[in-house]
Amino acid sequence: MEIEKLSPYVRVAIDSILDPSWTLEERVIWDYELLYLMEGELLVTVEDEVLHGQAGDFFFFKPGQRHAIRIVGESRIRQPHIHFDLTERPDSREVGVSFKPLAQMNAKERGWFRENELNDRLYFIPTRFRPADPLPLEKSLFEVIREFAAKPPFYELRLKSAMLAILAHIMREHYWGSAMKSGGxxxxxxxxxxxxxxxxxxxxxxxxxxxxxxxxxxxxxxxxxxxxxxxxxxxxxxxxxxxxxxxxxxxxxxxxxxxxxxxxxxxxxxxxxxxxxxxxxxxxxxxxxxx
CATH class of the missing domain: 1.10.10.60 (Homeodomain-like)
Known part of the structure; x- marks a missing residue:
């Protein structure tokens, strides 16, 4: 990945509040999704691995990665989330958000999958992570959501800068967490x-x-x-x-x-x-x- 050429395109940014009956059946997405579990509990199945999400957890779904989500208990769920491309492409505005499994996609939809450029060890972001200090990440996430909803003048620039801040924060914390083995x-x-x-x-x-x-x-x-x-x-x-x-x-x-x-x-x-x-x-x- 050529990190100096990153220019994120935000497809969807929304603060979702869901009732206990909501479920997300297994799907694969064309882009990346960052989901913040702000309230409640979830069972998130990613490529057959079941992850128990609790308030404060972040989930990061990559292009082509099978996943499904189910609510645990009767409490409401609050999950602000963002769908985005790492770099804006000619078809970025045409591509939507997928709710389909791979088997149900037509040939055109199968051509929308972005390459997962975050597999390299240096830039790898895990599927689930819990920041030591979630407040800076939460602040940037809600900045993206507000800008996307209001669309004030030059909001596209603010979206890109906030997304770069989010990615840098996640990558840096994961890098430091991997490098620093001992507590403290x-x-x-x-x-x-x-x-x-x-x-x-x-x-x-x-x-x-x-x-x-x-x-x-x-x-x-x-x-x-x-x-x-x-x-x-x-x-x-x-x-x-x-x-x-x-x-x-x-x-x-x-x-x-x-x-x-x-x-x-x-x-x-x-x-x-x-x-x-x-x-x-x-x-x-x-x-x-x-x-």
């Missing part, structure tokens, strides 16, 4: 990153991080590289240089003043760090990005 590592990693972000205005040493977060330097480097493919100090240097780029391009501060605000001991130390990360000197970057 993801939380610790998030705390370290937040600390580095909050201290972009000064230098931070590995000893300081190890003492603050009660972990050995070796383990901290190992953990951080799993999550971000770089060491904590490399990450910190990167965000400091990104902040410097913004200041160089969008303020009239001198290079010396920028170096001082970012906590570099000398302008020469700042220039060396900037060139190592950006490939040019701070003054060269200002010349290249000005007017």
């Amino acid at each position: 590592q993801l939380e610790r990693l998030s705390e370290v990153r937040a600390y580095l972000d909050d201290n972009a205005h000064r230098g931070v040493q590995l000893d300081e991080l190890a003492e603050r977060f009660h972990v050995s330097k070796f383990h901290l480097i190992h953990l951080f590289k799993k999550g971000f493919q770089m060491t904590p100090i490399q990450y910190h240097q990167k965000i400091r240089i990104e902040k410097a780029k913004t200041m160089i391009q969008y303020t009239y501060l001198s290079i010396q003043e920028i170096a001082d605000q970012l906590g570099y001991s000398t302008i020469h130390a700042f220039s060396r760090a900037f060139k190592a990360n950006a490939g040019c000197s701070p003054s060269g970057y200002r010349d290249a990005t000005s007017g």
